[in-house]
Amino acid sequence: MFYVPKNAIHKQVSRRDFLKMGGGAATALGAGSIALGLSSVINRRPVYAQSSDAAKWKQYEGSKLVFMSENTPPSFAIRDNLKTFYDLTGIEVEILTDHLPTVQQKVGIDLRGGNSDFHLNYIQDKPIGSPFADYYEDLNKYTGDNTLPQDPEGMGEDVWFENFQKACGVFYEAGRIVAFPYDCAVACSFYRKDLFEKLSKDFESEYGYRMEFTADTTWKHVYEYAAFFKKVREGGNSEIPYGYAQHQGNFAWTTQLDIQRMLFSHGRWTEFDVDDTLGSKDPGKTKWGDAQSVAVMTKFKEQADVSHPDNLANGTLELNTVYQAGQIAMQVQYHEFAASCEDPNTSKAADGKTGYAPCPKGEPSWIVGGGQAVNGTNCGIGGIGINGNATEDQKRAAYIFSIWATSKNIQYDVLRGLGGTPTRKSVLEIPEVKNARKRPTNMPNALTFDAVYDHGIRDPHFVLGPKIPEVNEYHKILATEVQRCVAGELSPEEACEAIREQTDEANGYF
Template sequence: MNRPLQMSRRALLRGFGVGAAGALAYAALGACGSDGGNAPAAGGDPWKRFQGTTINFISENTAPSAAIAANTKPFEELTGIKVNIQQMELTKLVENVSLDLSSGTAGYHVIYADPYQVLAPFSDGLVDLNEFIGNDEFPQPPLGLEDFIPSQLEAAGRFLDGQKLFALPYDTPTMIWQYRADLFEKYHDRMADDLGFDPTPSINITWEQYFQIADWFNKNAKDDVPYGTGHQAKQHDSLQCDFSNVLWAYGGDYFAGGQQLGTLGTKEPGKSTLASDAGIAAAEFYAKLLGIAHPGSRTWDWDGVGSAFQSGQIAMCPNWHEFAAGNEKALPGKVGYAPLPKGPARSANIWGGTGIGINANCSEAERGAAWLFVNWATSPDTQFMCLASEVGGGTPTRTSVYQRPEVEEAKKRPSKLPNILTADAVNEAWKQENIGLRPKVATWNELDTALFTELSRMIAGEVKPDAAMRTVARKFDEINKV
């Protein structure tokens, strides 16, 4: 069995700076590691071929992983394979994956391969899944690859090469406008009279109007809600995500290749375009918006702003649509969902989907067992289980799941599948003209850090927006050696 060449430690650590804390965290993994697994059994049930093997799955703290971790029994009964699932914050995951891939062994066999922070920098350390797809010795994806949403298969699974497939789409969080529908209904007429436009959230509302709505809540609705808007503006990846929606809406982008770099990606993105007139205009508006947002915004990531919304601290926010499950528990029937506002160029809704892949350092048995798990975890039945899970709520990446009658029925309240209440907003956000795709480049981890570090200084008032964008563009060019 041909296996990719092991990635050099230097190449991996260049993709992500690994500190002492990460090294200690990785060292603790030894207790979880496999000893190489059993040899695959010949013949018989292909799902039982690797029974007795133990595999480890590393994942970000996500809805589908929470659902699967709470219900691994169906997979273990189907395969005889034991699966351990370790969930953590994304930055720590990237650090641990970097250490694992560079070790020459496989402490983690199945990897949550974020397209930007794992797949692009570390694709050489992942198995090309074509090793299994079309191979009669292994179970094939139910309904074929055609059942995956095509744009998500490309964005989550491929890098540089349109033939190689490094991951199968696993989750598909997308940032949309989440708002207190009860408060918008209560104050609708007063807001409309004062502001001079219909404030009902929709893709037709501009970001400038969003600002005016937030400011109106700040000044007129303190008895019901402290602040009109909140944001995930912590000095963290979340700040980059929050800002990207505004950047693209204003017609700016990271590189001249624009959204095309979010699919197959590139090794040479060229000079950064962040300091363009559109990029600076976006930064100026974002700084103004954060100036009236809940002051906790500068300390919040997506979980922080989600908790603030659910506890009644803010009337609206941009956040990942999968927070709907928690919204419906905390504020049943009081929340509405819409695509994000539009800027001078368009409405842009950042897509945060991710696939799961296989560590190329795996032994033969671990490799086969990992494929069985990747295949099972992304199957329509498992995705529906995650969607319906009380602890999960992940959104399917399979077209067939959305076509199930029980899913269609759940689009209206009362809904047994609360994330599907966002379906209309998310489907609009997924349209080619509205989706927001970050550039898939091997240096993204360094670029991301440079961006959110300077943005944090900007919203703290330490630097002006135009200077911040010029600094970030210069750092991008230095990182990419342009």
């Protein structure tokens, strides 16, 4: 979701030969080629249900596909392992990557223009899937096709973690699937265990309880922890960092995700009265401006007031850098960042200093009119989908790449290498992954799996939406008004009302 590559464009195939899947090597098969679209070539040799697995994998030998992706760990690990796919299939794949907003613009132009320059798309659940879902191919037509190779575990909803398939692949109507879960970024709490232990007695003498992070740690506790760290820091102890910082900066979606976690944790509040997994093209008027939203906006502003002085400037990437640099003691961050925080060459929070816990829980006294306090947890579930404008043969060849790229072995390789975030349940059953969940570990992202896979993504803590066509405009509206409130330009009431008015207008409710 937020991986920053050294080289954003890949055109060569190279190294790592590990995947054994679908029948092994095949005899080279020749066929005529047809040039189609940007850097695209498609070849096809007919195969049948009774054909060998090797023939099914090789039926598009000599073809070339283009995959437009966000710069995430799977795309760069797969980029380095494309020779394995080429040897298996004879298909060349060019992987182009960029930051998510740029990817959204490029695929949007391609899809809406009726083109298929990018046969495969990275479908980030809300920013790309919500506005463009209708332009993608329904993958159900290929999962049961016995003339195509199939993953031995299958591609059904039950092979992925709970709700992952729905998050990135199902929009507005049940049944139709436009993407398979490719990677995920799920929020959890990162905190400096060493500093908590060092300062806990002083904190307890002032607040009357122990400073610790568990599944029962509330947003009120986080506020008090942050206020305490700030007091110590500004009281003259420059060796102690500030306590906390939020996701602000100019990436509007992650600002929306940041306040959404606090909102959902208090009574499971959501922005719209719609099915949270399917979303809606007609979401109705937003609930922004009600008493609960104002109450949480007030607390979000108070949290900002005790955060790092550069709070408003830090987007998600910058926030993690601040944590790695030892300038804050806590962050609610996406679990893919554990790998960087655990790197002793770049992080002052490494060497066992960081602990991981679920997202903070709602504070019961902050819930308006009753309701459940939960560990509000949200995510970005990135899927891999097929451009509906492509030819049928391009789609079939793209499906072959999709099932390979989301296979158990590939996800395990990414986890071991760049620090991936699995979407298949079976990856967590691999003995080496089970062992990696405890220190010492050679898969640092696995240290977050208790907080994320065992708790955060489970009901009632997980929130997926909003999945609405105008979601990107909504993110911009929300981020602008939240940041105006944090900066002191608007009161919480005024900010919530501004979000309500603009969101309703963007969705066509005047």
